[in-house]
Amino acid sequence: MNGIENQQEEFAALLEARQVEELLERLKKLPPVEIAELLGELELPATLEILLGLPAELQGLTLSYFDIPMLHQIFDAMDRRTFSRAFVAMDTDVRADLYQDLSRENQLQLLPFLDKQTREDVIHLSSYEPETAGGIMTTDFATVDMEMTVDEAIEKIRHDSPSRKMIYYIYAVNQEMKMEGFFTLKDLILARPSTRVKKIVRKDFVYADVNEDQESVARKIEKYDLVAIPVLNFLGQLVGIVNHDEAISVIRAEHTEDLEKFMGILPGEPELEYLDRPAWMHFKNRVVWLVSLAGVGVISGMIIHRFENAISSLVVLALYMPMVADTGGNAGSQAATVVVRALALGQITLKEWGLVIWKELKIALMLCLVLGILSFGKILFLSYEAEIPAAYNLIDIATAISLALALQVVSATLIGAGLPLLVRQLGGDPAVAASPAITTIVDITGLLLYFGTAMLFLGIH
Amino acid sequence: MNGIENQQEEFAALLEARQVEELLERLKKLPPVEIAELLGELELPATLEILLGLPAELQGLTLSYFDIPMLHQIFDAMDRRTFSRAFVAMDTDVRADLYQDLSRENQLQLLPFLDKQTREDVIHLSSYEPETAGGIMTTDFATVDMEMTVDEAIEKIRHDSPSRKMIYYIYAVNQEMKMEGFFTLKDLILARPSTRVKKIVRKDFVYADVNEDQESVARKIEKYDLVAIPVLNFLGQLVGIVNHDEAISVIRAEHTEDLEKFMGILPGEPELEYLDRPAWMHFKNRVVWLVSLAGVGVISGMIIHRFENAISSLVVLALYMPMVADTGGNAGSQAATVVVRALALGQITLKEWGLVIWKELKIALMLCLVLGILSFGKILFLSYEAEIPAAYNLIDIATAISLALALQVVSATLIGAGLPLLVRQLGGDPAVAASPAITTIVDITGLLLYFGTAMLFLGIH
Numbered sequence: 001m002n003g004i005e006n007q008q009e010e011f012a013a014l015l016e017a018r019q020v021e022e023l024l025e026r027l028k029k030l031p032p033v034e035i036a037e038l039l040g041e042l043e044l045p046a047t048l049e050i051l052l053g054l055p056a057e058l059q060g061l062t063l064s065y066f067d068i069p070m071l072h073q074i075f076d077a078m079d080r081r082t083f084s085r086a087f088v089a090m091d092t093d094v095r096a097d098l099y100q101d102l103s104r105e106n107q108l109q110l111l112p113f114l115d116k117q118t119r120e121d122v123i124h125l126s127s128y129e130p131e132t133a134g135g136i137m138t139t140d141f142a143t144v145d146m147e148m149t150v151d152e153a154i155e156k157i158r159h160d161s162p163s164r165k166m167i168y169y170i171y172a173v174n175q176e177m178k179m180e181g182f183f184t185l186k187d188l189i190l191a192r193p194s195t196r197v198k199k200i201v202r203k204d205f206v207y208a209d210v211n212e213d214q215e216s217v218a219r220k221i222e223k224y225d226l227v228a229i230p231v232l233n234f235l236g237q238l239v240g241i242v243n244h245d246e247a248i249s250v251i252r253a254e255h256t257e258d259l260e261k262f263m264g265i266l267p268g269e270p271e272l273e274y275l276d277r278p279a280w281m282h283f284k285n286r287v288v289w290l291v292s293l294a295g296v297g298v299i300s301g302m303i304i305h306r307f308e309n310a311i312s313s314l315v316v317l318a319l320y321m322p323m324v325a326d327t328g329g330n331a332g333s334q335a336a337t338v339v340v341r342a343l344a345l346g347q348i349t350l351k352e353w354g355l356v357i358w359k360e361l362k363i364a365l366m367l368c369l370v371l372g373i374l375s376f377g378k379i380l381f382l383s384y385e386a387e388i389p390a391a392y393n394l395i396d397i398a399t400a401i402s403l404a405l406a407l408q409v410v411s412a413t414l415i416g417a418g419l420p421l422l423v424r425q426l427g428g429d430p431a432v433a434a435s436p437a438i439t440t441i442v443d444i445t446g447l448l449l450y451f452g453t454a455m456l457f458l459g460i461h
Numbered sequence: 462m463n464g465i466e467n468q469q470e471e472f473a474a475l476l477e478a479r480q481v482e483e484l485l486e487r488l489k490k491l492p493p494v495e496i497a498e499l500l501g502e503l504e505l506p507a508t509l510e511i512l513l514g515l516p517a518e519l520q521g522l523t524l525s526y527f528d529i530p531m532l533h534q535i536f537d538a539m540d541r542r543t544f545s546r547a548f549v550a551m552d553t554d555v556r557a558d559l560y561q562d563l564s565r566e567n568q569l570q571l572l573p574f575l576d577k578q579t580r581e582d583v584i585h586l587s588s589y590e591p592e593t594a595g596g597i598m599t600t601d602f603a604t605v606d607m608e609m610t611v612d613e614a615i616e617k618i619r620h621d622s623p624s625r626k627m628i629y630y631i632y633a634v635n636q637e638m639k640m641e642g643f644f645t646l647k648d649l650i651l652a653r654p655s656t657r658v659k660k661i662v663r664k665d666f667v668y669a670d671v672n673e674d675q676e677s678v679a680r681k682i683e684k685y686d687l688v689a690i691p692v693l694n695f696l697g698q699l700v701g702i703v704n705h706d707e708a709i710s711v712i713r714a715e716h717t718e719d720l721e722k723f724m725g726i727l728p729g730e731p732e733l734e735y736l737d738r739p740a741w742m743h744f745k746n747r748v749v750w751l752v753s754l755a756g757v758g759v760i761s762g763m764i765i766h767r768f769e770n771a772i773s774s775l776v777v778l779a780l781y782m783p784m785v786a787d788t789g790g791n792a793g794s795q796a797a798t799v800v801v802r803a804l805a806l807g808q809i810t811l812k813e814w815g816l817v818i819w820k821e822l823k824i825a826l827m828l829c830l831v832l833g834i835l836s837f838g839k840i841l842f843l844s845y846e847a848e849i850p851a852a853y854n855l856i857d858i859a860t861a862i863s864l865a866l867a868l869q870v871v872s873a874t875l876i877g878a879g880l881p882l883l884v885r886q887l888g889g890d891p892a893v894a895a896s897p898a899i900t901t902i903v904d905i906t907g908l909l910l911y912f913g914t915a916m917l918f919l920g921i922h
Contacts, residue, residue, distance in 0.1 A: 318779030
């Protein structure tokens with residue numbers, strides 16, 4: 001099962017040769033995720049032909065791995081009755097997402113073909129906000145009554161879930177479906193058949209509230225090494241569970257959001273992949289920051305104007321403005337990145353801000369020494385034959401500029417490290433104090449340092 | 462168990478009042494991860510006192526949540542015999558990591574106190590590379606013989622793993638410990654007691670090679686929604702399993718690495734947290750990029766020099782160089798971020814590069830329109846009273862500069878989107894073609910566009 005790439009070609013060949021029967025037999029042996037992958041490579045008609053050749057349960061399990069746009073295509077291409085059979089076997093959370101996304105009319109066309117239980121389940125699940133525990137939970141879970149014996153419990157599990165789906169925990173509930181505790185299949189096997197469930201049940205359990213944000217749910221699953229977390233409503237009733245694999249997808253989505261924040265990109269529509277998002281949507285998400293940065297840029301513009309005379313009297317100054325700005329931006333962004341991440345991973349707390357700044361200061365001093373010396377040499381190398389007004393000499397100029405650069409590296413690093421801490425202190429998300437913000441702020445401080453140093457050191461005015 | 466923050470104060474109070482007995486009773490009811498959290502807040506002596514008050518198994522489970530530096534402190538503070546009792550109960554992967562990190566001398570002091578099985582296990586596990594399947598796997602897993610009956614299998618599990626640890630899958634092996642297949646506890650419960658294991662075993666299984674990179678292992682766990690993946694050696698023998706929670710930590714670590722790459726920070730020592738890393742280590746990881754960028758900066762320096770006359774004849778040109786450079790850098794970084802992420806998530810493939818560039822082109826055109834118009838207004842606003850040589854007029858200058866900026870936005874966006882694809886094509890990691898790289902490259906193209914446009918449009922030379 002580890003050589004799926006090679007398989008893909010074989011399957012393509014079989015399809016080419018119209019040996020569909022053979023192909024289907026082979027597919028039935030694969031895990032649904034791989035069937036979905038293979039079908040994803042094909043044109044819609046071929047996908048449908050093969051899909052319909054599979055047993056309804058396998059159809060459902062496979063569809064559970066398709067994305068929403070793909071599911072729409074399949075929904076539109078199948079007749080409602082056939083689709084409903086697969087729909088019943090889909091993962092409850094995926095099918096609820098699809099149902100939520102269907103037009104009212106399509107929903108009404110589908111419902112009549114669903115059995116009562118599925119119908120209620122879909123309507124129930126699609127009533128929750130997408131990014132909450134309720135939105136990502138599944139209703140595939142096993143419950144037993146506290147009063148049952150171990151034997152009765154095993155019987156109930158046999159009866160309730162004969163499907164291929166895996167069971168991790170069994171949840172013990174009372175008459176009102178209030179969750180009382182849980183136990184594992186192992187507890188069940190280790191216990192004597194006549195023992196009562198309430199003897200082996202674990203009453204201390206971590207749970208998620210049905211309206212809890214999905215990221216906090218994922219963090220609980222991660223922190224307590226859970227395979228699944230029970231989701232309770234305000235009455236303490238067990239309404240669903242969130243599985244460990246959901247936690248991973250939430251963490252991945254979280255990461256994408258962070259990265260985008262880092263580049264000042266507004267969080268996009270998570271359900272749409274890069275190519276599925278229309279260009280204007282990408283544009284919308286990116287333009288806001290770029291425009292506001294351009295706005296802030298007016299300030300740096302004013303500053304530069306303020307020193308227009310300095311520049312005209314010593315043009316070489318203009319040449320090294322970008323160098324100082326860029327180096328500062330990069331150093332600042334690096335510090336910001338490291339601090340934001342350390343905050344996110346809980347490696348540092350706000351209380352430790354002093355330690356952070358102190359460490360960054362030491363780092364900055366090492367950096368500014370290296371970079372200062374480099375830029376000094378760079379200036380001598382680049383400008384050795386530049387025309388310089390008699391009043392000045394290159395050595396002084398190089399010294400002034402590399403001094404400015406050194407100061408810029410230090411201030412930029414401290415700003416880059418400090419800003420995320422400040423934002424968090426003010427209750428905001430540190431990630432917004434990232435690359436673009438830092439770059440812009442550091443541009444302004446950089447220009448002030450640059451011309452300030454030049455004027456003091458070279459006596460320009 | 463969801464209100465740990467409040468608990469922390471209560472426990473602090475109990476400790477304050479020296480009601481250690483009471484405190485210990487309360488702690489024993491908590492999951493080890495929370496005990497570890499609470500102890501992490503205390504001074505070493507208090508941590509030790511409480512730790513030693515807990516039963517050895519709970520000590521071990523709790524220590525499994527401490528980081529390596531903390532474990533060293535505890536190792537040094539305890540006598541070897543006492544420590545060995547907790548050590549035996551620790552998660553096998555964590556204790557192997559600690560053992561690897563101990564001095565040869567300390568290792569030799571510890572070994573005599575370990576039972577044969579633990580000793581062999583630790584030496585075996587610590588022989589693998591840290592970032593491979595072997596390095597992160599645990600040896601806590603249940604195996605049965607293919608020839609056993611379901612009843613015998615249950616007996617063996619009862620006997621082998623009475624501990625609190627959870628069992629997800631049971632692995633069926635032959636006489637040579639070669640893995641033949643696996644089944645779940647549920648399969649066991651659903652089967653008749655007299656059935657032979659080989660009747661219910663699932664022979665198609667995903668596995669990891671013991672030398673496989675940890676990221677690829679995590680991806681398999683994620684893709685196949687596994688709770689644990691078996692790790693086989695080159696003989697196909699089952700040597701360990703990697704659990705789903707390991708997958709999550711690997712994914713987190715992977716993300717930190719990506720973020721750092723994005724800012725041109727060399728991957729740091731993952732086992733050391735931000736504050737535990739000495740400043741020079743941070744410095745080492747950051748300086749490389751900054752220096753190489755400064756190096757590349759020489760090129761932009763030369764370009765600017767090349768246009769020195771243009772600047773001196775029209776100083777206002779110098780004022781808007783940073784604006785054009787920054788806007789380009791930001792737009793390019795945004796495009797790079799989105800494309801790198803889409804590649805990482807498998808949302809786009811190299812084959813689709815055409816679609817990506819085409820989409821980015823559309824986005825860039827919208828961006829450059831908005832930003833071009835803005836900068837035009839900005840220039841009129843900022844420079845309306847600047848002294849301009851008679852040969853030129855502000856409108857032309859503003860037009861030229863905002864035209865340059867528009868071109869810069871388009872080229873920067875395309876470079877930002879194209880470079881990661883190119884790097885991947887050449888077999889590299891797209892993430893290295895991120896913010897700092899883009900910013901620097903785009904600076905150079907930007908300057909060329911800037912002065913090029915100015916000279917053509919304003920007829921400077």
